[in-house]
Amino acid sequence: MFAMKYVDEFRDGALARNIAANIAREVDPQRRYHLMEFCGGHTHAISRYGIADLLPANVRMIHGPGCPVCVLPAGRVENAIQLAQIPGLILCCYGDMLRVPANGGMSLLKAKARGADVRMVYSSADAVKIAQENPERQVVFLAIGFETTTPPTAVAIKQAQALGINNFSVFCNHVLTPSAISHILQSPEIRQLGVLTLDGFIGPAHVSTVIGSRPYEYFAEEFQKPVVIAGFEPLDVMQAILMLVRQLNEGRAEVENEFSRAVTRDGNVKAQLLVAEVFELRRVFEWRGLGPVPYSALRIKAQYAAYDAELRFQIAAVSIPDNKACECGAILRGVKHPRDCKLFGTVCTPDNPMGSCMVSSEGACAAHYSYGRFREKVS
Amino acid sequence: MSTVKYNYTRPLDFKQGRVDMTHGSGGRAMAQLIDELFVAAFDNEFLRQMNDQARFPAPQGRMVMSTDSHVVSPLFFPGGDIGCLSVHGTINDVAMSGARPLYLSASFILEEGFPLADLKCIVESMAQAAREAGVPIITGDTKVVEQGKGDGVFITTTGVGVVPEGVNISGERASPGDKILVSGMLGDHGVAVMSLRENLTFHTSIQSDTAALHELVAAMVAAVPDIHVLRDPTRGGLATTLNEIARQSAVGMMLHEDKLPVREQVKAACEFLGLDPLYVANEGKLAAICAPQDAECLLQAMRTHPLGSDAAIVGEVIEDPHHFVQMETAFGGRRVVDWLTGEQLPRIC
Numbered sequence: 001m002f003a004m005k006y007v008d009e010f011r012d013g014a015l016a017r018n019i020a021a022n023i024a025r026e027v028d029p030q031r032r033y034h035l036m037e038f039c040g041g042h043t044h045a046i047s048r049y050g051i052a053d054l055l056p057a058n059v060r061m062i063h064g065p066g067c068p069v070c071v072l073p074a075g076r077v078e079n080a081i082q083l084a085q086i087p088g089l090i091l092c093c094y095g096d097m098l099r100v101p102a103n104g105g106m107s108l109l110k111a112k113a114r115g116a117d118v119r120m121v122y123s124s125a126d127a128v129k130i131a132q133e134n135p136e137r138q139v140v141f142l143a144i145g146f147e148t149t150t151p152p153t154a155v156a157i158k159q160a161q162a163l164g165i166n167n168f169s170v171f172c173n174h175v176l177t178p179s180a181i182s183h184i185l186q187s188p189e190i191r192q193l194g195v196l197t198l199d200g201f202i203g204p205a206h207v208s209t210v211i212g213s214r215p216y217e218y219f220a221e222e223f224q225k226p227v228v229i230a231g232f233e234p235l236d237v238m239q240a241i242l243m244l245v246r247q248l249n250e251g252r253a254e255v256e257n258e259f260s261r262a263v264t265r266d267g268n269v270k271a272q273l274l275v276a277e278v279f280e281l282r283r284v285f286e287w288r289g290l291g292p293v294p295y296s297a298l299r300i301k302a303q304y305a306a307y308d309a310e311l312r313f314q315i316a317a318v319s320i321p322d323n324k325a326c327e328c329g330a331i332l333r334g335v336k337h338p339r340d341c342k343l344f345g346t347v348c349t350p351d352n353p354m355g356s357c358m359v360s361s362e363g364a365c366a367a368h369y370s371y372g373r374f375r376e377k378v379s
Numbered sequence: 380m381s382t383v384k385y386n387y388t389r390p391l392d393f394k395q396g397r398v399d400m401t402h403g404s405g406g407r408a409m410a411q412l413i414d415e416l417f418v419a420a421f422d423n424e425f426l427r428q429m430n431d432q433a434r435f436p437a438p439q440g441r442m443v444m445s446t447d448s449h450v451v452s453p454l455f456f457p458g459g460d461i462g463c464l465s466v467h468g469t470i471n472d473v474a475m476s477g478a479r480p481l482y483l484s485a486s487f488i489l490e491e492g493f494p495l496a497d498l499k500c501i502v503e504s505m506a507q508a509a510r511e512a513g514v515p516i517i518t519g520d521t522k523v524v525e526q527g528k529g530d531g532v533f534i535t536t537t538g539v540g541v542v543p544e545g546v547n548i549s550g551e552r553a554s555p556g557d558k559i560l561v562s563g564m565l566g567d568h569g570v571a572v573m574s575l576r577e578n579l580t581f582h583t584s585i586q587s588d589t590a591a592l593h594e595l596v597a598a599m600v601a602a603v604p605d606i607h608v609l610r611d612p613t614r615g616g617l618a619t620t621l622n623e624i625a626r627q628s629a630v631g632m633m634l635h636e637d638k639l640p641v642r643e644q645v646k647a648a649c650e651f652l653g654l655d656p657l658y659v660a661n662e663g664k665l666a667a668i669c670a671p672q673d674a675e676c677l678l679q680a681m682r683t684h685p686l687g688s689d690a691a692i693v694g695e696v697i698e699d700p701h702h703f704v705q706m707e708t709a710f711g712g713r714r715v716v717d718w719l720t721g722e723q724l725p726r727i728c
Contacts, residue, residue, distance in 0.1 A: 011709060011710055012710075013637070013708075013709050013710050013711045016710050016711050017711055020711070047714065048708070048714060049708050049710040049712050049714070050708050050710065050711070050712015050713045050714045051710070051712055052712070053711070053712040053713055054710075054711055054712055234710050350717075350720035351718075351720055366720075369717070370715060370717045370720070371714040371715050371717070372714065372715065373703075373715060374701070374703050374705055374713070374714075374715050
């Protein structure tokens with residue numbers, strides 16, 4: 001039925017060893033290669049396929065903040081929990097959101113156990129359908145994610161409008177990849193303190209199919225950092241690492257596209273127009289780990305205000321600090337590794353996450369805990 | 380002359396009828412449901428005693444007993460239904476000790492309003508599964524809960540069996556050097572059930588693998604009496620089962636991804652659902668652990684049985700103070716195969 005053979009081609013062990021041999025041969029032993037994979041999808045692939053085992057010691061992968069669940073601040077999760085507790089309201093969200101901890105260890109899953117009607121959906125369209133089936137109840141879709149999940153949310157809003165579904169609204173938390181990358185590159189750790197060196201980026205896969213490769217040209221130029229856009233399959237990641245090593249060796253800082261089977265320079269213009277029709281930039285949005293980042297998120301335009309849950313339910317901004325010992329912030333900025341956090345693997349585990357990086361399997365901590373922690377064992 | 384038929388009861392309407400509260404009340408309606416449905420379907424000499432308990436001869440030797448509640452949704456899925464699943468599930472739990480399963484009990488919690496036609500299908504499926512397995516259902520119980528307080532039907536089955544002399548199969552017997560075998564393709568049941576999930580409908584030719592494994596186990600025990608561990612990887616899949624055994628035996632394990640038998644369609648379905656076949660449920664597969672010198676013999680015994688034709692040696696037990704289950708990926712790296720975190724799947728068994 002589905003063409004798995006096309007997927008297997010991107011997971012071929014022999015090809016992987018071949019690329020690994022090329023990387024090992026081409027790296028300059030005198031220097032270090034600190035490469036950040038922005039996306040949680042890449043983090044997951046690196047951990048799940050054990051890619052670190054195939055790289056020379058001086059090529060280090062640094063996990064970036066590209067995990068939509070991880071960067072949502074506790075305050076917004078708290079807002080969602082409060083929404084879910086409104087009698088009669090149905091809150092729809094993606095499965096990963098259920099376990100994200102907010103204030104006092106509360107989560108949507110725990111709110112559900114206490115009687116809130118929280119439903120896991122696979123797409124925004126499912127939420128519209130639930131609204132259609134429950135005309136007497138308010139249905140809110142908790143929209144999260146980067147540029148990949150934004151167009152479907154726009155479609156849901158337009159669909160609700162077209163069908164005259166008035167009990168549907170969206171709690172919008174969509175965020176933007178390029179602003180997060182510039183924020184990281186401008187952070188004091190990189191610019192002044194020199195705590196963190198970032199030599200290059202593996203650029204997002206699915207996000208880039210929407211926004212194209214053009215937005216990254218600014219980083220390459222302004223910050224002199226090479227960017228290689230790569231697919232989420234392990235061979236894509238290996239190939240991207242090799243391409244970054246070559247750029248760095250040759251002193252180039254360009255945007256290269258390993259994922260040319262899906263990404264063009266201009267991206268999906270139709271999707272971009274749809275997003276522009278429904279959403280506009282927020283002046284500032286808080287990211288877990290990064291703090292307030294200017295122009296880094298979207299809100300629903302006035303024209304579609306009727307579908308904006310923030311207005312309908314007068315959601316007030318709350319700011320909740322992370323647990324003091326939680327290093328999610330530093331980990332999301334790439335400054336620290338999960339193993340540097342005192343909570344990692346002790347009080348904070350995937351079953352009992354304290355910080356957001358431990359929740360989604362794309363989160364740096366969860367990926368390291370689930371797939372890679374055997375490397376940490378003390379002999 | 381009067382036409383009154385004394386003691387006449389109108390037969391249950393298995394076409395249009397529905398379960399109502401009287402079917403669990405202990406009165407005539409309940410007696411009728413038991414007679415016309417359960418006793419008729421499960422018919423055997425022990426059940427025919429019509430007592431509150433079944434009396435049966437106890438064999439010599441060590442007995443085993445296991446119980447399992449079934450709450451699968453949807454009740455009917457490609458390749459099976461909650462009825463045969465509830466029979467197979469308990470037979471398999473008994474058989475994983477190496478035992479020969481002897482008798483089953485079945486307890487039903489029915490929701491008011493549940494169609495009698497569906498209940499009949501389920502009960503007949505149970506009866507057929509029990510007959511095919513040669514393990515009679517000898518006692519049972521029925522309760523009815525109000526509408527909205529159940530989900531159609533829940534079935535709890537209990538099984539007893541007897542372990543042959545000299546067989547000592549147990550979760551704490553895995554030791555470093557042992558080989559890990561699986562009896563066939565992984566993940567079929569979970570994918571078959573998920574394909575019908577309300578908001579997830581996708582078309583697949585995959586059928587649930589639900590099956591009674593006691594005859595396969597008997598063949599395996601005959602070939603290699605000293606099997607160390609047997610377990611059926613149901614909820615949580617092979618990953619969860621191996622983590623349980625690793626903890627029980629205080630060992631580590633190393634799997635080889637390229638040796639794991641998984642159908643292409645299951646791989647594909649898992650791929651787009653974001654699942655790992657190692658965590659997807661099976662209902663007709665087992666994992667076995669034995670000494671390295673017995674592995675080849677055990678593998679051949681499994682492969683000659685129809686339910687073990689795709690059996691494979693997939694890894695080995697290693698020493699590891701952390702009791703990690705690890706895997707050499709087909710890609711060439713290594714990773715932990717951890718306990719399942721959370722539960723976002725529908726009820727599958």
